[in-house]
Amino acid sequence: MKKILVSGANPAWQKVLQFPKLTIGKVNRAGIALFFASGKGINFARAVKNHAEADAEVVQFLAGASGKRIADELDGEGIPHTDVFLGYGETRTCCTCINAETQEITELIEPSPELTESDIDTFFNAVSAKIPSCDAFAICGTMPANAPDDIYLDLTMKALGKNKLVLADTIFNLTPILEASNGKVLLKINADELAEYTKINNVPQALAMLDQKYQLACGAITDGPGRAYLLFEHNIYEYELPPLEKIVNAIGCGDTASAVLISEYMISTDAVESFRIALGSASANCLSFKCAEFDTDFAAEYASKIKIRKL
Numbered sequence: 385m386k387k388i389l390v391s392g393a394n395p396a397w398q399k400v401l402q403f404p405k406l407t408i409g410k411v412n413r414a415g416i417a418l419f420f421a422s423g424k425g426i427n428f429a430r431a432v433k434n435h436a437e438a439d440a441e442v443v444q445f446l447a448g449a450s451g452k453r454i455a456d457e458l459d460g461e462g463i464p465h466t467d468v469f470l471g472y473g474e475t476r477t478c479c480t481c482i483n484a485e486t487q488e489i490t491e492l493i494e495p496s497p498e499l500t501e502s503d504i505d506t507f508f509n510a511v512s513a514k515i516p517s518c519d520a521f522a523i524c525g526t527m528p529a530n531a532p533d534d535i536y537l538d539l540t541m542k543a544l545g546k547n548k549l550v551l552a553d554t555i556f557n558l559t560p561i562l563e564a565s566n567g568k569v570l571l572k573i574n575a576d577e578l579a580e581y582t583k584i585n586n587v588p589q590a591l592a593m594l595d596q597k598y599q600l601a602c603g604a605i606t607d608g609p610g611r612a613y614l615l616f617e618h619n620i621y622e623y624e625l626p627p628l629e630k631i632v633n634a635i636g637c638g639d640t641a642s643a644v645l646i647s648e649y650m651i652s653t654d655a656v657e658s659f660r661i662a663l664g665s666a667s668a669n670c671l672s673f674k675c676a677e678f679d680t681d682f683a684a685e686y687a688s689k690i691k692i693r694k695l
Contacts, residue, residue, distance in 0.1 A: 385437065385438050385439050386438045386439070386519040386520065386647075386650045386651075387438065387439045387440070387441070387517070387518045387519050387520075388429075388432060388438055388439070388440040388441075388518060388519065388520045388521070388522055388551075388643075388646060388647070389440075389441055389443070389511065389514050389515060389518035389520070389521050389522070390425045390428050390429050390440050390441065390442040390443065390521075390522045390524060391425060391442075391443055391511055391521070391522065391523050391524060391536070391539065392423055392424060392425010392426055392428065392429070392442040392443065392444045392524050392525070393425070393443075393444060393445055393507065393525070393526075393527045393528060393531070394423055394424070394425075394444075394445075394476075394496055394525050394526055394527065394528055395421065395422070395423035395425060395426050395442075395444045395445070395446065395451075395454055395475060395476075396421075396422050396423040396475065396476050396477060396478040396493070396494075397419070397421065397422070397450040397453055397454055397475060397476070397477045397478070398418075398419065398420050398421065398422035398423075398477075398478050398479075398480065398675065399417065399418075399419055399477060399478070399479045399480065400416075400417070400418040400419075400420075400480045400482065400633060400635075400673050400674075401414035401416070401417050401479065401480065401481050401482065402414060402415055402416040402417075402482040402484055402673070403415065403481065403482065403483055403484060404484050404485065405483065405484070405485045406481055406482075406483035406485075406486075406488070406490070412481075415484070416673070418673045418674060420457060420674055420675075421453070421454040421457040421458055421461075422478060422635075422636070422675050423444070423478075423524075423525070424524035424525035424553065424638075424639050425442045425443075425444055425522075425524040425525065426442055426444070426454070426458070426463070426465075426676075427524075427636040427639035427640065427643075427675045427676040428440065428442070428522055428524050428553070428639045428640075428642055428643045428676070429441070429442040429463050429464075429465075429643070430461065430463060430675070430676040430677065431636075431639060431640040431642075431643035431644060431665065431669075431676035431678075432643045432644075432647055433461070433462070433463055434665075434676065434677060434678060434680065435643065435644050435647050435665060435680065436680075437644075437647045437648065437651060438519075438646075438647040438650060439464070440463070440464070440522075440643070441464035441465065441466065441514070441518075442458075442463065442464070442465045442466075443465070443466045443467075443468075443507065443510050443511050443514070444465060444466075444467060444468070445467075445468050445469075445470060445475070445496075445497075445499065445503065445507060445528060446467045446468070446469050446470070446475050447469065447470035447472065447473045447474050447475045447497050448470075448473060448474035448475060449474065450474050450475040450476075450477060451467070451469065451470075451474070451475040454475060455467055466510050466514070468503055468506050468507045468510060470497055470499075470503055472497060473496075473497030473498075474497070475496070475497075476493060476494040476495060476496050477494050478491060478492070478493045478494070479491070479492040479493075480633065480635050482632075482633060487630075487631050489633065489634060489635065491635065495529070496528035496529060497528065497529075498528065498529040498530045499527075499528050499529065499530045499531055500530070501530075504530070504531055504532065504535070508535060508538070508539070511539055512539065512542055515539070515542050515543050515546055515548065516546055518548060519548065519549065519650060520543075520548055520549035520550070520551065520646055520650060521539065521540070521543035521548050521549070521550050521551070522550075522551040522553065522642065522643075522646065523536050523539070523540070523550070523551065523552050523553060523554050523556075523561075524553050524554065524639065524642070525553065525554055525556075526554065526556050527556065533556075533557045534557065534560075536552075536554065536556060536557055536561060537557060537560045537561055537564070540552075540561050540564060540569075541564060544564055544565075544566065544568055544569075547568070548568070549568055549569075549570065549601065549646065549649075549650065550565075550568060550569045550570070551569075551570045551571075551572060551642060551645070551646045552569055552570070552571050552572070552573075553572050553573060553638070553639070553642045554573070555573060555577050555580065555581045558571075558581060562594070562597070562598040562600065563598065565598055565599050565600050565601070566599055567599050567600070567601055568601055569600055569601055570600070570601045570602050570603075570604065570645065570646055570649065570655075571594070571600055571602070571603045571604065572603075572604045572605075572606075572638075572641060572642040572645055572646075573605065573606075573638075574605065574606050574607060574608075574638055575587055575605055575606070575607035575610070578590050578591075578605050582594070587605050587607070587613045588613060588620050588622075588695055591603050591605065591613060591615040591620050592615075592620065594615065595615055595618055595620075600615065601649070601655070602614060602615060602616040602649070602655035602659070603615035603616075604641070604645055604655070604659050604662070606637070606638055606641055606663070606666065608634065608637070609625060609627065609628065610625075611623060611624055611625070612625065612659070612663055614655060614656060614659045616655040616656055617655075619694055619695075620694075620695045621656055621659075621692055621693065621694055621695065622692070622693045622694075622695055623659065623660065623663055623690055623691070623692055624690065624691040624692075624693070625663060625667060625690055626686070626689045626690070628667060628670055628671070630671070631670045631671075632670060632671050632672060632673055633670065633672065633673050633674075633675070634669075634670050635675050636669055636674075636675025636676045637666040637667070637669045637670060638666065639675065639676055640662075640665050640666045640669045640675075640676045640678065641659075641662040641663060641665065641666040642662075643662075643665075643676070644658075644661055644662035644665040644666070645658050645659055645661075645662040646658075648661050648662065656692065660687050660690050660692060661683075661684075661687050663687065663690055664683040664684060664685075664686045664687025664688075664690065665678055665680075665683040665687075667683070667686050668680075668682045668683035668686060
């Protein structure tokens, strides 16, 4: 199978707490608690493994006892990982609070340890060494504090120089990455990130602007349960998602969409169908407490009901 190398520089030890009712300013006692390794890169790799059409290895910074828990958890899940262990601090903990009464989800995220120049170099060299043996390189999320602005660009250039596909699920110093694309970069961000990056609130208009400026493999935009959009071969497609009867935990849906999109695209190079399958998987993730864990049969059935319209 094809192999995806994942830059997941900002992992987290995830706590998911579901409350019958969540009231700010009061004592709230959770009815359900779940703990697992998370962060955009880890969620991406977990979704790739669950989808089972490609392999993925995540490269990440880890620190302290929480970092050790993350490494042990990934070993238990069978997710390959290369870790740059910091000699200071703790990998951040992210607490997801779910209000069962309203289905509202609140995330409380600790800061990441600030990196030293030596640790940044170690991470960069670890990723660079693995790029020649992968088929695609995925950039997932932000970098911890003190990381240089050009680190993602430099790694992207190494991947493109080896004729690898690159998936960008970030707006961190995004412009030079898009400028270097030459048809080999898949952009997958959400509607809020697109608006922040382009300063255009209308998704089709923002994608049309990107199409005029850059040569992308595709531009895929998610918006939770709202309509999704795809830029592919100078055309823009609208995806209408059927409603879900319930949402257990929506965290990790974007990471799932990114993982399945590039997994499918590497097989078919048909971004329109790949994104439909990706949206089905992302929606199936909403039914699981654990990020990027989803029922593949439900995902396929749901994807078949998504309506696609060429604008």
